[in-house]
Amino acid sequence: MNLPISRPLVFVDLETTGANFARDRVLEVGLVEVDEHGVREWAAxxxxxxxxxxxxxxxxxIDDTMVADAPGFERLADELRRRLAGKLFVAHNARFDYGFLKAEFARLGVDFRATVLCTVKLSRKLFPQHNRHNLDTLIERHGVAADARHRALADARVLWDLWQRWHADPGADALAAAVAxxxxxxxxxxxxxxxxADELPDIHGAYALLGADGETLLTGRASNLRQKVLSHFAGARFSLPPASLVRRIEWFDAAGEFGARLHEIRLQRRRKPIPAELCAWRLREVAPGDFRPFLATPDDARFGGDDELFGLYGTQREARQALRKLAEAxxxxxxxxxxxxxxxxxxxxAVKGHHCRGVCVGKEDASRHSARLMAxxxxxKxxxxPFAGPVALVERDAFGMIEDFHVVDRWxxxxxxxxxxxxxxxAESAEELPFDPDVYRVLLKYIQGNSLRVVTLPAGSSPAPAR
Structure with a gap:
């Protein structure tokens, strides 16, 4: 049989109990194996x-009765690994199927790896003139017969059919170049x-490039973690710092930009800790109607619990410089x-240059000066x-495969x-955590923007805010 392949292939499709591979499970597996011996199908x-x-x-x-007597994944794992071994893993939105299988194997203590090809990306590369590349669209565009959509073997057959059609148009050379x-x-x-290179996911996340002694050379975040990290070693960068000094890479995946930024802040804190002199301004009434600013430091301010603080500054010098600019304005x-x-x-x-209206010499009432200061x-401020206790800010990725619950309390x-x-x-942790101004700003942005779902959590033994 003259098959349109240059290497062993396995076209994979899964049906699952949901879209989150951290929580949901595989429900059905369908494979179409293609190699020099021919085409074989396997489903379970x-x-x-x-x-x-x-x-x-x-x-x-698929309902409960259909799978009641079916084997669990652990009973199919060895057979499945044998069928996948040494073959190019081809799937539509491969991140979904590959991610689910990696998660299932990981539960068994198995580190499953394969070279993966996503037919969504392949279709985009072969047919850049088209905007839509979901499976239903490709079935219609290329005239593929689909027996039963959303059954694993039927969808795996569709992928093999598409491969054969792409081998004819745009042709074997174009297909081979795109796959390569x-x-x-x-x-x-x-x-x-x-x-x-295989472990890094092509999703949001943050990373740190580490040197020989574990020192952090560089931190960053990206919407495509794999692409961003590997870009540091592309071309001439390979032999230049920091790439040439990297001995280890640490990374954290995330459902979206919010989680990636929080992970990035945590990694950055290794090189740049929370300012020890973190301070803010607090107003005090020293006489009726006469309010003056005084610096509040972590020793006398409960950041996150004190709602009468203004500004966040890394040093007292920075705070005074900011106040001076406000005074001039x-x-x-x-x-x-x-x-x-x-x-x-x-x-x-400032009186001589008309930048002070004379409260210091009685030309302006102290209450008017105080009102302007408050404004x-x-x-x-x-x-x-804004919540009674801890909450979880829920972020989901674009495919609904990852759902991250970020637990936050008092910023x-x-x-x-x-x-x-x-x-x-x-939610029940009693650990005292420091107030991080960068975390505060990120949380404030997303909470005020109402861009994330908020889940109220039981307060448990929540401590008072750390100073």
Whole structure:
């Protein structure tokens, strides 16, 4: 048989109990194996160990009774690995099928790896003039017969049919070139595990490039973690710092930009800790109607629990510089603000240039000066924690495969949960965490933007905010 292949292939499709490979399970496996010996098909229902929802039954036709006597994944694992071994793993939205199989094998303590080819990416490369590349669109565009959509073997057959059609048009050479480009092995420094190129996911995340002594050379985040990390070793960069100094890479995947940024902050803190002099301004009424700013430091301010703080500054010098700029912009008296020595009855340094309206020499009422000061600082006021206790901010990826629960309390990030047990542990944790200004700003942006689902959690033994 003259098959349109140059290497062994296996076309893979899975049906699952849901879209989250950290929580859901494989329900059915369908394979079409193609090599020099011909074409073989293999399919198996899998008992997922959890109920099949009505939605999945409606989509696939598979219900609890059909899988009640089916083997669990652990009984099929050896046979499945044998059939996949040494073959190019071809799937539509391969991240889904490959991710689910890696997760199932990982539960058995098996590190499953394969060279993967995504037919979504392949179709885009072969037919860039088209915008849509989902499987139903490709079936219609290329006139492929589909017996039963959303059954594993039927969809695997569709992929094999598409491959044969692409072998004819745009042709064998174009297909081979596209496959080579999409499966090209990454070039990594000799001190790095070559398996890293396979392990890095093509999703959101953050990473750190580490040196020989474990020191952090560079941190970053990306919407495609694999692409971004490997780009540091492409071309001439390979032999230049920091790429030439890298001995290990640490990374964390995420459902989206929010989680990637939180992971990045944690990695950055190894090189740049939370400022020890973190401070903010607090207003005090020193006389009726006369409010003055005083610096609040971590020793006397409960960041995240004190809603009368203004601005966040890494040092007291930075705070005073910011206040000086506010004074100049709003015609405030530097002496009244404590930026220079106050001499009773004598003008401050700003009066002469008309940058102070004379509160220091009685030309302006103290209450009017205070009102202007409050207005100037008002835009910098730290927001009070808007919830009664800890919450989880839920972020999902574009495919619904990853659902991250980021547990937060009083603007402090406790951690990421992808299962109920971890979620409960984080919600009930009594660990005191420092206030991180970068985390605060990220959380504020997403909470105010209402771009993430918020789940209220039991307070447990939540501690008072750390100073």
């Amino acid at each position: 229902l899998v008992n997922p160990g959890v109920p099949v929802t009505p939605f999945i039954t409606g989509l696939t036709g 480009a999409l499966t090209q092995a990454a070039t990594l420094p000799p001190d790095l595990d070559p398996a890293l 709003h015609f405030l008296c530097p002496a009244r603000l404590g930026l220079e020595a106050e001499k009773p009855g004598k003008p401050c340094s 100037a600082l008002g835009k910098l 730290l927001k009070a924690w 402090r990030y406790r951690g990421l949960a992808r299962n109920d047990e971890t979620l409960r542990e984080l």
